[in-house]
Amino acid sequence: MTRLVIEDNEWRLILVEGPPLRADAQRNRARILDAAEAVFAEFGTRASTEEVARRAGVAIGTVFRHFPTKEDLLVxxxxxxxxxxxxxxxxxxxxxxxxxxxxxxxxxxxxxxxxxxxxxxxxxxxxxxxxxxxxxxxxxxxxxxxxxxxxxxxxxxxxxxxxxxxxxxxxxxxxxxxxxxxxxxxxxxxxx
Amino acid sequence: MTRLVIEDNEWRLILVEGPPLRADAQRNRARILDAAEAVFAEFGTRASTEEVARRAGVAIGTVFRHFPTKEDLLVxxxxxxxxxxxxxxxxxxxxxxxxxxxxxxxxxxxxxxxxxxxxxxxxxxxxxxxxxxxxxxxxxxxxxxxxxxxxxxxxxxxxxxxxxxxxxxxxxxxxxxxxxxxxxxxxxxxxx
Amino acid sequence: MTRLVIEDNEWRLILVEGPPLRADAQRNRARILDAAEAVFAEFGTRASTEEVARRAGVAIGTVFRHFPTKEDLLVxxxxxxxxxxxxxxxxxxxxxxxxxxxxxxxxxxxxxxxxxxxxxxxxxxxxxxxxxxxxxxxxxxxxxxxxxxxxxxxxxxxxxxxxxxxxxxxxxxxxxxxxxxxxxxxxxxxxx
Amino acid sequence: MTRLVIEDNEWRLILVEGPPLRADAQRNRARILDAAEAVFAEFGTRASTEEVARRAGVAIGTVFRHFPTKEDLLVxxxxxxxxxxxxxxxxxxxxxxxxxxxxxxxxxxxxxxxxxxxxxxxxxxxxxxxxxxxxxxxxxxxxxxxxxxxxxxxxxxxxxxxxxxxxxxxxxxxxxxxxxxxxxxxxxxxxx
DNA sequence: TATGAATGAGTCTTCATTCAT
DNA sequence: GATGAATGAAGACTCATTCAT
Known part of the structure; x- marks a missing residue:
């Protein structure tokens, strides 16, 4: 990861380059979207986020880490x-x-x-x-x-x-x- | 349907736009259906049955007496x-x-x-x-x-x-x- | 319960006098407040509403019927x-x-x-x-x-x-x- | 402490008002404590540890390495x-x-x-x-x-x-x- | 050693439905 | 019959903590 820091006594400026997601996270994001597509196709958008998590094989928190609200997931x-x-x-x-x-x-x-x-x-x-x-x-x-x-x-x-x-x-x-x-x-x- | 409610712990004032009650025995049923049509049109079928009752000016129990489940009401x-x-x-x-x-x-x-x-x-x-x-x-x-x-x-x-x-x-x-x-x-x- | 209805073809005006709470509801409201006082005194205001309900001997829904949000309860x-x-x-x-x-x-x-x-x-x-x-x-x-x-x-x-x-x-x-x-x-x- | 963060999926730009890092081994510990003081002062001790990490410019794991529990951090x-x-x-x-x-x-x-x-x-x-x-x-x-x-x-x-x-x-x-x-x-x- | 993704128990809140009044 | 209080399962979301990378 590249990291650029410029600082004096009053300010610190940090510019961080980096892939936003690790490989495992990329994989989970895709799995969640796949699961969401299947679940929402089957039950409609009223299906629970929990069901999406279950189908994706991840914990509920993981879904919300990737998509902070259900609407974000749908978008x-x-x-x-x-x-x-x-x-x-x-x-x-x-x-x-x-x-x-x-x-x-x-x-x-x-x-x-x-x-x-x-x-x-x-x-x-x-x-x-x-x-x-x-x-x-x-x-x-x-x-x-x-x-x-x-x-x-x-x-x-x-x-x-x-x-x-x-x-x-x-x-x-x-x-x-x-x-x-x-x-x-x-x-x-x-x-x- | 426009509706105004002012209430405190002792009084409730309800102003409802719309035709007055029909005097026959079906009046509650019709009022509930009218209210349901308005409410579901406005908020979708996810709107609560409680909201329908409120708009109809009846208690929630009355809605469920006429339509034992929400699905019955929708049908x-x-x-x-x-x-x-x-x-x-x-x-x-x-x-x-x-x-x-x-x-x-x-x-x-x-x-x-x-x-x-x-x-x-x-x-x-x-x-x-x-x-x-x-x-x-x-x-x-x-x-x-x-x-x-x-x-x-x-x-x-x-x-x-x-x-x-x-x-x-x-x-x-x-x-x-x-x-x-x-x-x-x-x-x-x-x-x- | 006194009820005054004024209506014509376009408006219905309903003025309802009535005690806002039935006797049992009054009792539950007081029990919930008592429980809340005890629970929040013991654990601080971070204690869960569920705990308050438990102590009051009512279901969680009852607490929220009386106090639509936790803040309402605290107020x-x-x-x-x-x-x-x-x-x-x-x-x-x-x-x-x-x-x-x-x-x-x-x-x-x-x-x-x-x-x-x-x-x-x-x-x-x-x-x-x-x-x-x-x-x-x-x-x-x-x-x-x-x-x-x-x-x-x-x-x-x-x-x-x-x-x-x-x-x-x-x-x-x-x-x-x-x-x-x-x-x-x-x-x-x-x-x- | 003022702080500006601009980020998209590939870059994060963080502008932190405050003294620059100390070069010694304690620097992360001190930065975390500084951040914690600011965050807890602003939002109360209910603020999340994640927020402290963010403000300190370190990852959440680093906070927990230095302070194994949130209580340790507060102490x-x-x-x-x-x-x-x-x-x-x-x-x-x-x-x-x-x-x-x-x-x-x-x-x-x-x-x-x-x-x-x-x-x-x-x-x-x-x-x-x-x-x-x-x-x-x-x-x-x-x-x-x-x-x-x-x-x-x-x-x-x-x-x-x-x-x-x-x-x-x-x-x-x-x-x-x-x-x-x-x-x-x-x-x-x-x-x- | 630092990172940050994953976990999952816990919290607030909603609402269809039941039932005592 | 009408009322509206009570129920409790379920849902969205949070966050301290763990652990693979």
């Missing part, structure tokens, strides 16, 4: 899930991304719940912004290819994505219903 | 909200009903949340069935008028309705976004 | 202790009150701790004010009787009372030391 | 504070020492709190003994000079000192009230 989880979505947007066209994301919705229950608000006041302008940019690129490509009407704009695409995910999640759509519902939306995209 | 509330939807379906065509319902989504937060699951295991086959029937009639009329493609079936219409309501509610769509998003869905209805 | 306790002091001031002359109060200090550990601050931000202007008035009357009588120099004012009398109580409490003064210490203070009162 | 702190008092007793006459010590009471909150007991079972016969000796010498000098009645004995002088300090600390006496209160005590000393 961190959300950021990770959004980052994953952005990454996946890079691997699909607009329709594929819709299909894939809606299909995943139930599995990613937490994300949808969190996007939905769920009582907590979570704002993630940056992470959400990145997702919007990624989807914006897909939309441009689809419009350039003539697959989506020019009158369709990004805000309603995002809105439909969110609405479909929530519908899929909470409505328990099966694959067939998902396909038919998306078919309506895609027809809407095509004809404006 | 009753849900049934009433669905019945209102059915009634409204009778006053619109398919597109108008979509517009109206989505616009109301935020106001009917509770309904959407409950439809969404909210951790509670609520099955309401009957009430939901009635709503499906009502929407089914609207769909038939729209298809008869040539406004909706014949390939569109009731399940995806219901799915889109639910998805749009949740999107509107949790996404905080403004009127403009609502209109544009519904325009895409309506184009999808028209072109299948 | 209520303080008020009661100050009221007792005021009452006792009516039964002594200035010197007797000092002797009595300082002698009681250890028994009333809580009061002293609370007056002392104890981390909690408790302001009790009214209750403290009443005590000051009571001591003020004792001071006037003592000065009228020529037992205290006219130059002595109420603030320093209160200050000395508080200081002596804390000393007695935390220093564990025995009766002899108490007598001798107060003798010095009383000599100071007499000669200004 | 060490107490000893140092008492030693400082003894030293100051050598620089004043009895009245000056009283004035000075009472005036410092608020600044030395920790000492007063600890002397006061604070839930911890701390006995410091030696350190307290030295202070008593020092004050005893001041008392003899004052009596030799005729400024204090011969009937006044050391125990009550110590008792009054402690009581005044606690009163000053917890009562928040301003300078004027301090002067007037001490005037009464000094008159008591003079006339026994």
């Amino acid at each position: 961190a989880l959300m950021k990770r899930l959004l980052a994953q979505l952005v990454e996946e947007a890079g691997r699909h066209d607009l329709f594929g991304f819709f299909r894939h994301t809606v299909a995943q919705a139930a599995a990613k229950k937490t994300a949808v719940d969190l996007l939905a608000g769920s009582g907590l006041d979570i704002r993630l302008p940056d992470a959400v912004g990145h997702l919007e940019e990624a989807v914006g690129r897909l939309l441009e490509q689809a419009q350039a290819a003539g697959a989506v009407a020019d009158s369709v704009r990004l805000p309603e695409v995002m809105a439909l994505l969110a609405g479909m995910c929530q519908g899929a999640l909470h409505g328990g759509w099966d694959e067939h219903l998902q396909t038919r519902t998306l078919a309506v939306v895609f027809a809407g995209f095509e004809h404006g | 009753a509330l849900m049934k009433r909200l669905l019945a209102q939807l059915v009634e409204e379906a009778g006053r619109h065509d398919l597109f108008g009903f979509f517009r109206h319902t989505v616009a109301q989504a935020a106001a009917k937060k509770t309904a959407v949340d409950l439809l969404a699951g909210s951790g509670l295991d609520i099955r309401l086959p009957d009430a939901v069935g009635h709503l499906e029937e009502a929407v089914g009639r609207l769909l038939e009329q729209a298809q008869a008028a040539g406004a909706v493609a014949d390939s569109v079936r009731l399940p995806e219409v219901m799915a889109l309705l639910a998805g749009m309501c949740q999107g509107a509610l949790h996404g905080g769509w403004d009127e403009h976004l609502q209109t544009r998003t519904l325009a895409v869905v309506f184009a999808g209805f028209e072109h299948g | 209520a306790l303080m008020k009661r202790l100050l009221a007792q002091l005021v009452e006792e001031a009516g039964r002594h002359d200035l010197f007797g009150f000092f002797r009595h109060t300082v002698a009681q200090a250890a028994a009333k550990k809580t009061a002293v701790d609370l007056l002392a601050g104890s981390g909690l931000d408790i302001r009790l202007p009214d209750a403290v004010g009443h005590l000051e008035e009571a001591v003020g009357r004792l001071l006037e009588q003592a000065q009228a009787a020529g037992a205290v120099a006219d130059s002595v004012r109420l603030p320093e009398v209160m200050a000395l009372l508080a200081g002596m109580c804390q000393g007695a409490l935390h220093g564990g003064w025995d009766e002899h030391l108490q007598t001798r210490t107060l003798a010095v203070v009383f000599a100071g009162f007499e000669h200004g | 060490a702190l107490m000893k140092r504070l008492l030693a400082q008092l003894v030293e100051e007793a050598g620089r004043h006459d009895l009245f000056g020492f009283f004035r000075h010590t009472v005036a410092q009471a608020a600044a030395k909150k920790t000492a007063v709190d600890l002397l006061a007991g604070s839930g911890l079972d701390i006995r410091l016969p030696d350190a307290v003994g030295h202070l008593e000796e020092a004050v005893g010498r001041l008392l003899e000098q004052a009596q030799a000079a005729g400024a204090v009645a011969d009937s006044v004995r050391l125990p009550e002088v110590m008792a009054l000192l402690a009581g005044m300090c606690q009163g000053a600390l917890h009562g928040g006496w301003d300078e004027h009230l301090q002067t007037r209160t001490l005037a009464v005590v000094f008159a008591g000393f003079e006339h026994g």
